[in-house]
Amino acid sequence: MQTRFSYGGDEHIFAEVAESMSLEAFFKGLFVTNAVRDARIKGVTEICPANASYQVKFDPDQIKPDDLLAELKQLDSASETSAPVIKTRIIEIPVLYNDPWTHETLMRFRERHQDPNGTDLEYAARINGLDGVDAFIKAHSSAPWFVSMVGFVAGLPFLYQMVERQRQIQAPKYLRPRTDTPKLTVGHGGCFSCIYSVRGAGGYQMFGITPMPIYDPNQKISYLRDFMCLFKPGDIVKWKPIDRPAYDAAVADVDAGRFAPIIRDVSFSLTEFNNDIDAYNRKLEGVLHGN
């Protein structure tokens, strides 16, 4: 992988690690941006890792653009040798798939969809060669997902499925973006799933909804008191399919301030993961449930 650098005007350096998404490209971006943070380079104001790229914002009155570029290139090539192991967290996200709210919304915007006569779940199941909605939900929720980027809007995680490429779920975005998406919708576009942190426009297929808030600008939710956004790049997510009574109970728990998400510390090795993906994922799930 040879990183491609470009200036984004006079205040940004944009670095594309690879054109295609892969865990290798994501890890490299994560390592380089960590190294940039640790280097405490004068004049650097924002350090943003993304899926297979990263971006550094800077003040050219404090550091010459060419000097910063040279420093970034050095950190970028030094990270080639980093062992791909990270200390991170695994977080369980309950999901009510096929819920009434995203269903109402997807029906409202049906004329903007590839398949006006079905639902997003039926469409995604079909184009991924899966036998119906239940098989699709199983495929979506059985393996964990990496938070490979946080952004678009406040606290929104992009999630990359931790399976071999041929098993990865893919789906195009809507033909034309919707003007509305329920808050906490679990969506999917390209090879990425996401959780919409706020209500608003969106173009991803809609599969379900989580009762668990991931962004709270008022910082009243117990686990968002320290910081208003739950996710960081490098977090691992495991979906847990739930039914309507469990969803309603979780919403009531959130409202009453007693909802406690399952979040565990874990270390992740890309090499071990690649050696036996299914076995490694079972191990991760074991960590989540305290085995």
Next chain:
Amino acid sequence: MAIKVLKPGLATTVQDLGRPGYYHIGIPLSGGMDRHALAAANLLVGNEEGAAVLEAVFMGPELEFTDDALVAITGAELPPKLDGEPRETWTSFKVKRGQKLSFDFLKQGARGYIAIAGGIDVPLVLGSRSTYALGALGGFKGRKLEAGDELPIGKASAPVKDGRIVAKELRGLPAGMPTELRVMPGLYWHRITETAGVGFFGDTWKVAPEADRIGYRFKGGKPLEFVPREPPFGAGSDPSNITDACYPYGSIQVPGGTEPIVLHRDAVSGGGYFMVGTVIAADMDLIGQLQPNTPVKFVKVGMDEALAARKSRAGLLGKLRGALA
């Protein structure tokens, strides 16, 4: 002291110089779209340059003062009226307790900045009082103003005299038609053909109705032709798609190759559309003063010109500080 919002205007928000440091989790800078005009309004009333003000777009609010105050309106030509009597923009004036500040129709520009001595005293959120409406964060209750809101005003520091004026040459507004926006090509510029690149800089574009704090859309130029490729895994099948990446402030994305969008202070921090380049920082303020249908030319520049323009813009602010010291 407080001011009461009698009519909110179209989309009036509390803004200061923004909230750096959280772009990596999708929280944008926010802050005044025209930072120079925001600083000017504050300096006129004796505030710190980055105190919180009101940014009114296209249409002013109607405000009632519960105490005496010193006020200044800068940016767009949005003529102020005090109890119905005309006042000047870019000039500080006194308001008496109980008086009402309203505005005439917009004559020029797009965004007016209303500074009040003492500043709008909403709570600091992540180091800033700016409103990020998409994330319901900061400002007054995380949203644009509504009728009935009462905005707290801070205590004015040292009183300054009224009637001070910012000279025309220090206002830093867009000059001439079409407005020229200087652009450094880059990012995914290589995705379009040479002919398309010539067209992008040669064509005259017009500001589209979809123009807000997140981004400004432009239309009227020729669609961009793409260099053929195999879609990379994760990017999506449209030739304008990329594997979702960060978006620089000022970056110009062109979904489907048709209508360029320049991201502004409330930018979405990333996404899956390719970008042809970035509007230089010195010209970002100008975009905030563009009305829909304004003709615009994108002008190709390199880093040296961008840095020279930056220096010149900083020099203008230096002169403004000197004039209002």
